[in-house]
Amino acid sequence: MNKVLKYVFYDIIRNKIVLAYAVFLLLLSIGLFNLGGSPDKAILSLLNLVLLTVPLISIVFATTHFYNSYEFMELLVAQPINRKKIFLSEYLGVACSLSGAFLLGVGVPVLLFGASLTGLYLVLTGVFITFIFVAMAFLASVITRDKAKGIGIALMLWFYFALIYDGIVLFILYSFGDYPLEYATLVMTALNPVDLGRIIVLLNLDVSALMGYTGALYKSILGSLWGISMAFGLLLLWVLVPFLSSRRIFSRRDL
Secondary structure, eight states: OHHHHHHHHHHHHTOHHHHHHHHHHHHHHHHHHHHSSSHHHHHHHHHHHHHHHHHHHHHHHHHHHHHHTHHHHHHHHTSSOOHHHHHHHHHHHHHHHHHHHHIIIIIHHHHHHOOSHHHHHHHHHHHHHHHHHHHHHHHHHHHOSOHHHHHHHHHHHHHIIIIIHHHHHHHHHHHTTTSOOHHHHHHHHHTOHHHHHHHHHHHTTTGGGGGHHHHHHHHHHHSSHHHHHHHHHHHHHHHHHHHHHHHHHHHHSOO
């Protein structure tokens, strides 16, 4: 397993797309910290960038890589290697390489220009988002052998979690505005890893004061160390559910 993981990891980090991704994040992060005026403003701008760009790059690149590596995985399956280990090696190779590019592009500038607890939460959120959307990409890839359909499913997942879901939540809040929806809003936030990551960072920027009673509720529940641990635990659950589901399908399907 370690040999397969090393091969996949070294193969990906030499990919020009991953290098361009790291350089793009690095230049943009340095530019935001130098032009943003204060570290908090730069982190807020980076948050919006992370929650849109990182999921998109992660899910598209991981889906494309999975289909391009199909023949390689078929070769490994013919060897006395457990399928679960092959799948885990592929997943960790992609997720770790993309996370490394993210840490280089965002983590280093945050450490140099905006080292703080909020910056740490931003970096951790970006890493979790990377692992989550790589897991979703692998799930979309094992569902169908058709590469076009797999990439289409992956893009729909990104579009849903990054854009459509917020519209659905706003529609529900507007339609049922006469009812107490604070706790329902908290549950709906937990059902979207992108929103959950956004809330974790925003609460540490004291933006919750602009969100009224709901923001105060978020602050009371997620503002403590226990609440932050629970939020990151939910993000970990978002990693495990699609990963374990896709691994189970991969282990049982006929390649």
